[in-house]
Every structure is written in structure tokens, then in C-alpha cells.
Amino acid sequence: MRLSWRSASGRGLxxxxxALLVVMVLGWFxxxxxAYNMAQRGIQSGFDFLWGPAGxxxxxxxxxxxxxxxYALAFLTGLGNTVRVAxxxxxxxxxxxxxxxxxxxxxxxxxxxLCSAYVEVFRNIPLLLQLLMWYLMLAELLPAVDxxxxxxxxxxxxxxxxxxxxxxxxxxxxxALSPExxxxxxxxxxxxxxxxxxxxxxxVAAVPRGQKEASAALGLSRLQAMRxxxxxxxxxxxxxxxxxxxxxxxxxSSLAVAIGYPDVVSIANTALNQTGxxxxxxxxxxxxxxxxxxxxxLLMNAYNRRVALQER
Amino acid sequence: xxxxxxxxxxxxxxxxxxxxxxxxxxAGKTLDAIKARGQLVCGVNTGLxxxxxxxxxxxxxxxxxxxxxxxxxxxxxxxxxxxxVPLNAQQRFTALxxxxxxxxxxxxxxxxxxxxxxxxxxxxxxxxxxxxFMVPAKSKFxxxxxxxxxxxxxxxxxxxxxxxxxxxxTYDLKLKPVVFEKLEAATGAYFSGRCAAFxxxxxxLASVRAKEAKNPADHTILPELISKEPLGPMVRRGDxxxxxIVKWVVYGxxxxxxxxxxxxxxxxxxxxxxxxxxxxxxxxxxxGKHLGLDREWLARAIATTGNYGEMFDRxxxxxxxxxxxxxxxxxxxxxxxxxxxxxx
Numbered sequence: 001m002r003l004s005w006r007s008a009s010g011r012g013l014x015x016x017x018x019a020l021l022v023v024m025v026l027g028w029f030x031x032x033x034x035a036y037n038m039a040q041r042g043i044q045s046g047f048d049f050l051w052g053p054a055g056x057x058x059x060x061x062x063x064x065x066x067x068x069x070x071y072a073l074a075f076l077t078g079l080g081n082t083v084r085v086a087x088x089x090x091x092x093x094x095x096x097x098x099x100x101x102x103x104x105x106x107x108x109x110x111x112x113x114l115c116s117a118y119v120e121v122f123r124n125i126p127l128l129l130q131l132l133m134w135y136l137m138l139a140e141l142l143p144a145v146d147x148x149x150x151x152x153x154x155x156x157x158x159x160x161x162x163x164x165x166x167x168x169x170x171x172x173x174x175x176a177l178s179p180e181x182x183x184x185x186x187x188x189x190x191x192x193x194x195x196x197x198x199x200x201x202x203x204v205a206a207v208p209r210g211q212k213e214a215s216a217a218l219g220l221s222r223l224q225a226m227r228x229x230x231x232x233x234x235x236x237x238x239x240x241x242x243x244x245x246x247x248x249x250x251x252x253s254s255l256a257v258a259i260g261y262p263d264v265v266s267i268a269n270t271a272l273n274q275t276g277x278x279x280x281x282x283x284x285x286x287x288x289x290x291x292x293x294x295x296x297x298l299l300m301n302a303y304n305r306r307v308a309l310q311e312r
Numbered sequence: 313x314x315x316x317x318x319x320x321x322x323x324x325x326x327x328x329x330x331x332x333x334x335x336x337x338x339a340g341k342t343l344d345a346i347k348a349r350g351q352l353v354c355g356v357n358t359g360l361x362x363x364x365x366x367x368x369x370x371x372x373x374x375x376x377x378x379x380x381x382x383x384x385x386x387x388x389x390x391x392x393x394x395x396x397v398p399l400n401a402q403q404r405f406t407a408l409x410x411x412x413x414x415x416x417x418x419x420x421x422x423x424x425x426x427x428x429x430x431x432x433x434x435x436x437x438x439x440x441x442x443x444x445f446m447v448p449a450k451s452k453f454x455x456x457x458x459x460x461x462x463x464x465x466x467x468x469x470x471x472x473x474x475x476x477x478x479x480x481x482t483y484d485l486k487l488k489p490v491v492f493e494k495l496e497a498a499t500g501a502y503f504s505g506r507c508a509a510f511x512x513x514x515x516x517l518a519s520v521r522a523k524e525a526k527n528p529a530d531h532t533i534l535p536e537l538i539s540k541e542p543l544g545p546m547v548r549r550g551d552x553x554x555x556x557i558v559k560w561v562v563y564g565x566x567x568x569x570x571x572x573x574x575x576x577x578x579x580x581x582x583x584x585x586x587x588x589x590x591x592x593x594x595x596x597x598x599x600g601k602h603l604g605l606d607r608e609w610l611a612r613a614i615a616t617t618g619n620y621g622e623m624f625d626r627x628x629x630x631x632x633x634x635x636x637x638x639x640x641x642x643x644x645x646x647x648x649x650x651x652x653x654x655x656x
Binding site (some may be wrong): 042044060133135136139145178260274 | 429472476500506
């Protein structure tokens with residue numbers, strides 16, 4: 001291909017190069033203008049603060065964080081908490097959403113009505129309100145820490161859900177889920193499940209009617225037909241919009257800060273206030289969400305390619 | 313034109329030139345901008361009764377709000393010409409840095425990091441506070457050092473988390489923070505029993521206990537204050553004239569209390585022969601001109617908010633629901649820390 005103004009493809013290439021140049025100049029202008037103005041006003045900037053000691057504790061995390069460790073590790077702990085909620089939420093929302101979506105095809109009127117009522121209620125109430133409601137309900141209704149509900153080794157109280165070891169050697173919780181984690185996971189799962197139910201329903205409905213009739217003709221029960229014929233074909237249609245829902249759930253987990261869960265946004269807020277590096281902290285959070293979203297999309301796209309029809 | 317008239321004209325011309333030359337050289341760009349728009353833009357708390365909170369009619373009150381009102385009275389001659397910008401803890405510094413507000417008067421602690429690296433100046437301390445803990449009265453805790461291993465509800469974006477961590481490390485308490493973005497969520501979680509304690513500045517604790525607890529007597533504020541929290545208004549760097557004005561409005565109100573000038577006796581004080589009082593009220597020397605203001609600047613401020621002691625009593629002290637003691641905020645000659653440099 002020649003880079004010529006006369007060929008259509010050559011012109012296209014030049015237009016694209018020009019557009020790219022404009023975007024780059026704009027980006028450079030934004031960055032340099034911000035840096036210049038901050039220097040003018042005597043505001044220190046840079047990412048060097050990340051290596052200094054954080055000086056604050058984090059309530060829960062995948063690994064033990066200590067206040068003498070660096071801001072960078074604090075951000076990592078926050079990221080770990082975000083991933084923990086996102087992965088749990090995605091697994092649970094997929095299970096619940098698929099059940100609800102399939103339930104819309106039930107022959108039982110009550111099941112159909114209940115499933116569609118669920119979808120309408122949960123997707124039409126703002127997520128923040130749902131989170132606050134679940135959190136307040138947990139915080140108000142659970143018994144006090146010194147009088148927990150017990151079920152075998154499990155203890156449930158305002159302090160959270162704990163697996164208590166009662167062996168003579170070690171007393172204490174083997175693992176614990178905080179009320180903040182439970183409320184956030186519950187809220188995100190129930191909210192996203194409503195959207196996933198719609199995705200699943202649309203996917204199943206999009207499988208040609210003949211497939212259903214053919215499975216009936218073969219003598220498959222409705223359940224068998226759903227499991228072996230309809231859902232596998234629906235899966236191909238479902239995956240791309242499902243990816244969207246997974247991304248939404250991950251991004252929505254940033255509302256955690258409203259109910260006291262130490263996700264990456266909450267950590268960034270604290271770091272921002274202690275160091276005053278507003279632009280840097282916000283940029284870090286944006287980079288974190290961009291990376292997790294791109295990673296999720298990458299994985300889902302790879303999976304999509306694997307299950308897609310092989311066209312020869 | 314007769315000769316006499318010509319002489320008078322020349323003389324008055326010379327006089328007015330001389331008068332113009334002896335005016336303060338430059339009033340500062342922030343003051344110019346405030347005068348041009350006829351409004352002071354003041355960053356305040358979104359809602360902390362006693363310091364900065366709006367009532368059901370949208371009328372703002374509190375110690376921090378009074379600083380805005382006194383400043384507006386001093387520079388614009390009208391305490392109502394203020395636009396209040398309610399800010400949360402994360403927004404406040406950016407709002408000041410970017411020029412959205414003229415003063416940040418939002419129970420903000422003075423620290424080295426904030427003074428030296430965030431492009432702003434702390435002016436004068438308005439309230440000496442310290443961080444404390446509140447626990448349910450029926451709990452067994454009598455001292456903050458007994459809180460070992462407990463969860464503590466905190467609002468994010470303050471110096472509070474770091475102070476608590478320092479205290480926890482010093483006494484090996486292993487306190488577990490639960491951090492909320494909004495004060496309402498943090499206090500809500502505490503009142504529901506999620507946390508064994510709630511921590512913030514002691515004045516904030518008193519405010520929360522008085523306004524939000526179902527029964528204030530059910531909650532105890534523990535005796536330990538674990539940090540120094542000097543609170544006061546901040547201004548942007550790069551305008552020394554405006555910095556001086558805000559600082560001296562606060563000092564002026566403190567000194568007015570020391571010399572017994574109140575809202576009520578202001579008019580009779582204007583005839584006082586005490587040279588300090590006369591300087592404060594501008595009845596003999598004009599102190600305002602050094603700040604680029606007129607001679608009545610402080611008299612108007614006192615007429616608006618009363619002196620420092622009156623501000624304290626009305627907003628957080630004996631006449632308020634918070635009933636805070638003067639404590640460290642008493643005048644220096646009565647055992648407190650309020651010591652204003654002399655207005656002279």
C-alpha cells in the first residue's frame with residue numbers, strides 16, 4: 001500500500017495518524033499543564049510517597065498488613081480486597097443469575113412470576129441504597145459480639161462470621177468474614193444476578209426454536225433439553241454480554257467505601273488525605289480498575305474464542 | 313478662575329496625590345477578586361454541629377462559619393455576602409488549591425505536611441482539640457488503653473486513622489479500624505453496635521453524642537486525648553496579603569475577648585480611652601490600613617460574631633447543646649492557650 005493522498009486506504013491511514021497525533025498532543029498538554037500549575041502553587045507531586053511507611057492500619061486483608069509497611073503494599077492490600085469481593089461476587093452472581101434466567105422458562109407460573117419480580121426489583125433500585133440497606137440490616141439485626149449465634153464451629157455476630165477453633169491448643173478464629181465483606185458481596189451478587197438473569201434469558205430465547213422441538217422429539221425431558229441442548233448453545237450468545245456484567249460488578253465494588261470495606265478506593269482515599277497527592281492517588285485507582293477490567297475482558301475473550309463455533 | 317481658587321485646586325490636587333501615594337501599596341489579588349465579585353467563598357464542613365452545619369432553613373452556623381462571617385464583615389462590610397461550599401475531607405484541599413474557595417474553614421488540623429507540601433498556609437489556631445474515643449456507657453471500658461483488639465469505627469480522610477494507629481502501636485492494642493467515607497455512616501455503624509468504639513476529635517465526639525445519639529447519657533467519652541489537633545482556617549499560598557487578613561481577623565477576635573470588647577458593649581467601647589481598645593476598634597490609630605482594609609474592620613467583625621469567647625459559648629460552649637469546657641481554648645491569662653499577638 002502506498003502512502004498517497006490519492007488512494008482511499010492511504011488517506012485513511014493519514015487521517016488516523018493525524019487523529020493519534022491530536023490525542024497525544026492533548027494528553028501531553030493536560031499532563032504538563034497540571035504539573036506546571038501544581039509546581040506554581042507549591043504543591044509537591046510524584047509517586048515517591050508510595051515507598052514511605054503508610055502509618056495506618058487496614059481492618060482486613062488477604063495477607064497481614066502492618067502500619068509500618070509502605071503505601072505501595074497498602075494499595076496492594078486494597079487491591080487484594082477488591083479482587084476478593086469481585087471474584088466471590090462474580091461466581092455467586094453467575095450461579096444465582098443463571099438459575100433465575102432459566103427460571104423464566106419454567107412451566108410453573110409461580111416460579112416464572114417470582115423470577116421476573118426479582119429481576120425488576122433488584123435492577124431498578126440503585127446499588128448504593130441496596131448496599132446501605134444490607135449493611136444496616138446486618139449491623140442492626142446480628143447479635144452482639146459477646147452473644148453470637150453458633151452453628152457447630154461457626155459463630156455469627158456483629159463482628160462477622162467466624163470459624164472458631166475449639167481445640168485445647170489454640171483458641172480463636174481460624175478465619176473470619178467481616179459484616180462489611182458480607183454486606184458488599186451480598187449486595188453486589190443480588191444486584192448483578194438480576195442483570196445476568198436477563199442475559200441468560202435472552203441467550204436461551206435466542207436459540208432457534210427448532211432445537212427445543214428437536215430435543216422434545218428425541219424424547220429429552222425439559223430439564224435435559226435445557227442442560228444438554230439449549231444452554232450450551234445459549235452460552236455462545238451469553239458470553240460477550242456476561243463479560244460486561246463481570247466488569248460492572250468489579251467496578252461497582254468501588255462503592256465499598258460507603259459501608260466501610262477497605263477496598264482499593266478506600267485505601268486510596270486515606271493515602272490521598274495523608275499525603276495530599278490527589279492526582280497521583282486517583283490516577284492509581286483508575287489504573288487499577290483499567291487493568292483489572294482489561295484482564296477480565298482478556299480472559300473472557302479467550303474463553304469466548306474457545307467456545308465459539310469453529311467456522312471452516 | 314481667581315488666584316485663590318487656583319491655589320486651592322493645586323493644593324487639593326497635591327494633597328490627593330499624596331493621599332493616594334500613602335494608601336497601602338497593594339491589597340492582594342484574592343481581596344481584589346472578593347471585592348470585585350462582592351462575595352466571599354468559604355469552604356466549610358458538610359455538617360458538623362458547632363463548627364459548620366446548615367439548619368433546616370439553609371442558614372449556616374458554627375465556629376468555622378463564624379470565621380467566614382467575621383472575615384466577610386471585615387473585608388466586605390456585610391456578613392451575609394458569603395457563598396458556603398460544603399466540602400468533605402477529600403475535597404477540601406483540592407478546592408482551596410484550585411481557587412474554588414477563598415478560605416478553608418472546616419475544622420482542619422494544622423500539620424507540617426499540609427502547611428509545607430500542599431500549596432497552602434495555616435493561619436491562626438481557632439480551636440485546640442485532641443482525638444478521643446467514645447464507647448457505650450454500659451461497656452466495661454474506662455480507659456482507651458483497655459480497648460485491646462477491639463474494632464473502632466472511623467471516618468476516612470482525616471488525621472484520625474494515623475493517630476489511632478500510632479496510639480495502637482504505642483500501647484500494643486491491635487485496634488481494628490472500620491473506615492467509612494461519610495461521618496453519618498461511621499456513627500451509624502457505631503450506634504448499631506458494629507464497633508466497640510468511635511474515634512474522632514473530642515469536640516466532634518461531643519457533637520455526635522449531643523446530636524445523633526438516641527440518649528446522649530448512654531455514651532461515654534474516654535478521658536485520653538491521643539493527639540494534638542490544632543484546628544483553624546487555611547488559605548492558598550501565593551497571596552501574603554490575604555493570608556494576613558484572615559490570620560488577623562482570628563487574632564483580633566481573640567484579643568477583643570482579652571480586652572473585654574463584646575457584641576453588646578461595642579458601641580460604648582468605641583468611646584474608651586484605653587489605647588489598646590481604641591486601636592482594636594480603630595477610634596484613634598488606623599490598624600486596618602496595614603491589611604488593606606478600613607479602620608472599622610475589626611469593629612464590624614465583632615459586631616457580627618462577638619468576640620472569640622462569645623463565639624465559643626454560642627457554638628460549642630455553655631449556651632450550646634455541646635456544652636464543651638473552654639479548657640485549652642481559654643485565654644492565656646486564664647490558663648488556656650489562646651494568646652493573640654498584639655494588634656498594634
